[in-house]
Amino acid sequence: MSDQSRPCRTAAVIPAAGRGVRLGPGAPKALRALGGTPMLIHAVRAMAASRHVSLVVVVAPPDGAPEVRHLLDEHALPERTDFLVVPGGGTRQESVRLGLDALPEDVAVVLVHDAARPLVPVDTVDAVIEAVRDGAPAVVPALPLADTVKEVEPGAPGEPEPVLSTPVRARLRAVQTPQGFDRDTLMRAHEEVALSGEGATDDAGMVERLGAPVVVVPGHEEAFKVTRPLDLVLAEAVLARRRANDGF
Ligand SMILES: Nc1ccn([C@@H]2O[C@H](COP(=O)(O)OP(=O)(O)OP(=O)(O)O)[C@@H](O)[C@H]2O)c(=O)n1
Numbered sequence: 001m002s003d004q005s006r007p008c009r010t011a012a013v014i015p016a017a018g019r020g021v022r023l024g025p026g027a028p029k030a031l032r033a034l035g036g037t038p039m040l041i042h043a044v045r046a047m048a049a050s051r052h053v054s055l056v057v058v059v060a061p062p063d064g065a066p067e068v069r070h071l072l073d074e075h076a077l078p079e080r081t082d083f084l085v086v087p088g089g090g091t092r093q094e095s096v097r098l099g100l101d102a103l104p105e106d107v108a109v110v111l112v113h114d115a116a117r118p119l120v121p122v123d124t125v126d127a128v129i130e131a132v133r134d135g136a137p138a139v140v141p142a143l144p145l146a147d148t149v150k151e152v153e154p155g156a157p158g159e160p161e162p163v164l165s166t167p168v169r170a171r172l173r174a175v176q177t178p179q180g181f182d183r184d185t186l187m188r189a190h191e192e193v194a195l196s197g198e199g200a201t202d203d204a205g206m207v208e209r210l211g212a213p214v215v216v217v218p219g220h221e222e223a224f225k226v227t228r229p230l231d232l233v234l235a236e237a238v239l240a241r242r243r244a245n246d247g248f
């Protein structure tokens with residue numbers, strides 16, 4: 001294959017099909033408002049803010065693809081980026097797989113980014129892409145932990161749980177998204193390492209099971225996941241601070 005015909009585009013797959021049970025009753029989490037705009041639109045803009053990302057695939061709630069397409073059409077998004085919408089599945093792993101299936105052949109680098117991390121800064125996105133382009137098959141942004149972590153023997157809800165061990169905190173990282181991959185490696189992981197039940201909690205973990213190397217680059221405090229109601233309070237505050245700073 002000549003250099004010119006080699007696949008080279010970078011695409012972002014955004015799983016957005018979750019219900020957001022931990023956030024409480026309401027619309028699917030990705031469609032809930034943050035600063036008056038659906039969380040999903042923030043996440044899409046965060047990916048499209050990278051000049052390297054030329055395609056964004058949004059994985060919508062299973063029965064919500066037309067609504068998501070409509071949302072993308074009615075919000076201002078960069079013209080240089082293409083957008084696709086596909087319906088998602090019952091687990092995050094299934095939703096990511098459905099997004100990967102929609103990628104055109106010329107995509108060589110794939111980011112997988114939670115719609116639930118709407119405020120990731122573009123520098124973090126670019127750092128992940130650069131590490132993949134430099135040759136790492138799988139890259140995760142991550143931060144050191146503030147809390148000490150215990151491994152426990154899970155018990156009944158509300159019952160004391162015996163502690164099994166205390167991992168050395170300095171060796172632990174809390175991982176975020178976007179996670180970046182060489183496309184072939186990620187496809188192979190989803191084909192060979194698909195896990196049943198709840199599936200894998202992140203894509204890099206599936207690549208690890210293949211035996212392929214995964215590296216960590218610095219994450220960002222503002223790339224946190226909106227999971228519980230307090231996270232939404234923090235996200236609103238971060239957004240308000242950004243908007244105030246942009247005003248000056
Ligand atoms: N079947 C699913 C489940 C999750 N996700 C996506 O995976 C990301 C991370 O998941 P999480 O924050 O756990 O979202 P939910 O599954 O919606 O949350 P909950 O477990 O509280 O219902 C989210 O962007 C979510 O939309 C998905 O695309 N398809």
Ligand SMILES: C[C@](O)(CO)[C@H](O)COP(=O)(O)O
Pocket residue numbers: 092114174175176177201202203225
């Ligand atoms: C992919 C992820 O955001 C990395 O921290 C996380 O594992 C998603 O987990 P969830 O079970 O979907 O909340």
